[in-house]
Amino acid sequence: MARDLTRTLIWRPNEEERRGGSRQRDYYYREYPTQGYQTYRQPYQQPYHPYRRGGPQRPRPQRRFNEFNKPLRIIPQEEFLRLKAEGYGRFYIDKQIRRKTPMVFVTYDGVLRGLILRRMPYNLDLLANGEKIRINKLDIKYCYKQSHEPRILPYIQIDEEVKALGLGPEMDPSRRYQIDDRVLIQCYRERRPIVLVLRGGEVFGGVIDWFSKYEVKIELPSRRCVVCFRHAAYSLGVAAY
Known part of the structure; x- marks a missing residue:
């Protein structure tokens, strides 16, 4: 009685590939005997191209955090409008x-120097001189890295007339x-270019990098940026061409 045979698809490089030609795969079948009436396919131990065999691989670099990869969640309408208004500042x-x-x-x-620990809708938690400080955003006029x-201070001018008014935060x-x-x-x-004067008399001149409902980021001639809060603005001028 003849034996039942099954065939398994096996990869074998052809002559053209051995000579460095195209990498088109050439397949042939290897026959395996079966026992009784049961038929099965014998998987080949190395079914992949020799250049693609499994083994030790280089570890993939850790993916950087992306704000848009967070899982979606349903938020109230009020929170959505607030997040939309914060924009780039957030x-x-x-x-x-x-x-x-x-x-x-x-x-x-x-002036406060330190690290930002937490962002809240109306406050910021800072770590300054080893102490945790909470400041209200209305008290901040501008910030920078x-x-x-060293490349920002030389480009900050002072308007003495506005400074003499002694204005504080407007609630x-x-x-x-x-x-x-x-x-x-x-x-x-x-x-x-624009010229933005703050309530403390500081004058910033440069081009807009981005802006939101609450902040304006200005790129100074030194290619460094300052984030000015719009609630601290006193006047805005635009350069004429």
Whole structure:
């Protein structure tokens, strides 16, 4: 009685591939006997191309954190509008928290240097001089990275007339200086320089890197950036061509 045979697909390089030609695979069948009426296929031990065999592989680099890879969750309408208004400012603060970047925050009472520990809708937790400090965002006029300070300070001018007014944080939003978003959009698209004067008398001149409902990031001529809070704005001027 003849034996039942099954055939298994096996890879074998052809002559053209041995000579360095195309890597088109050439297949042939290897026959294996069966016992009784049961038929089965014998898997080949090395079914892959010799250049693709399994073995020790280089470890994959760890994927960097991406804010958009977080699992989706349903949020209330009020929280959605708040996140939409925060825009780039929220991502900027979160990035400095992840990277533990030393920051400089200039307030109406002085200068604070330290790391950002936590971001909240109206406050920031800082680690300054080994102590945890919570500051209100309304008290902050502008901030920047501590490593960029030598190339930022020479480009900060002071308007003595505004400084002499001794203005503090304005709690009433209706009494603050309102920056027109249409002006910011046009200056951003055309890369037109702006001059922003804060309530403390500081004057910043440069182009807009990005802006949100609460902040404006200005790129100074030294190619370093300062994040100014819009609630601390006193006036805004646009360079004329």
